[in-house]
Amino acid sequence: MSADPRLERFSLNQATTKRWPVDETVDGCVKQGVTQLGLWRDQVGTFGLERTAALVRSAGLTVTTLCRGGFFTTPGWFDDNRRAIDEAAALQAPVLVLVSGGLPDGSRDLDAARRTVGDAIGELVPHAEAAGVRLAIEPLHPMFASDRCVVSTLSNALDLAAPYPPSAVGVAVDTYHLWWDDQIWKQLARAGAEGRIACFQVADWITPLPEGVLLGRGLPGTGCVELRRFREAVDATGYTGPIEVEVFHEAVWSRPGADVLAESIEGYLTHVL
Structure with missing residues (x-):
């Protein structure tokens, strides 16, 4: 099938079709x-x-990101993240997405955990630069702060990225995690001015949330997020890169991958572009 020019920026994140080999x-x-x-x-x-890597190249596909590195508050993070950088380089993925990790066991100190994340990223920057891989700090919804990601806002992520060159450390903008924030439009403008947007991911927020909120994402157009407004705001920063559809939902995963991809494309064309 010849490519639809409207899909020039569309990228399927593998999480959306998790059970598709x-x-x-x-x-x-x-x-x-x-x-x-x-x-x-x-x-x-x-x-x-x-x-x-060989299969993707032979098919003529471009890898937009590799997910994920991070979890800096757990033992073994350094070696695992160096491996992740090397894997991204082998796949010719320009961006490695980082999910920071939650609070260390027994801790309630969010400030200290965020400092740990910033220091850890600094330790990885030389290896990432040498490999030609950009690190992207992804903020997650605050409900994940305790166990998955102490970086909860785009402002948090930008502050952590600030000590490092934008070419080495950027941020991941994910609509599912950021749609609720009344400062998001201001922070997107800041991210653009600082040259920090490394990747842009779209998913909808559906209610009621299923048991296990991590799996509460919807395909574009099935929830309440102003996806087109996000895309326009991200575009206004000068970002012209890929737009990944990244959805975690058991009901989506249980469907045939080809059907999910088709619906992802339709939702993207209708609600994101």
Whole structure:
């Protein structure tokens, strides 16, 4: 299938079709005219790093991001993140998305945890720069602060990125995590002025949330987020890069991958562009 020019920036994040094997995902993207793909380390590891890299290249697809590094408040983070950077380089993924990790066991000190994240990123910057991989700090909704991500706002992420060159450390803008923040438009403008937007991901917020809020994302157009307003605000910063559809939902994962991709494309064209 020839590519629809309206899909020039569209990227399927592999999380959206979690149970679609890598080879079927690549084939499905080619068949539906999708030229970009965001990858996840667990799925790449199952299929094989070198095998995935070769398959994606032979299909003519571009890898937009690799998810994820981070979890800096847990033991072993340094070696794991260096491996993640090397994997991103092998896949020719320009961006490694970082989810910071939650509070250390027994701690209630958010400020200290955020300082730990900033210091950890600084330790990784030389290796990332040498590998040609940009680190993207992703803020997650505050409900994840205790166990998954102490970086809760775009302002938090930008402050943590500030000591490092924008070419080395940027931020990931995810509508699911940031739509609620009344400062988001101001912070997006700041991110653009500082040259920090490394990737842009879209998902909708659906209610009621399912049990296990991590899996509460909806495909574009199925929830309450002003997705087009986000896209226009991100575009206004000068960002012209990929727009990934990244959804976590059991009901979505249980469907055939080709159907989910088709609906993702339709939602993107209707509610994001």
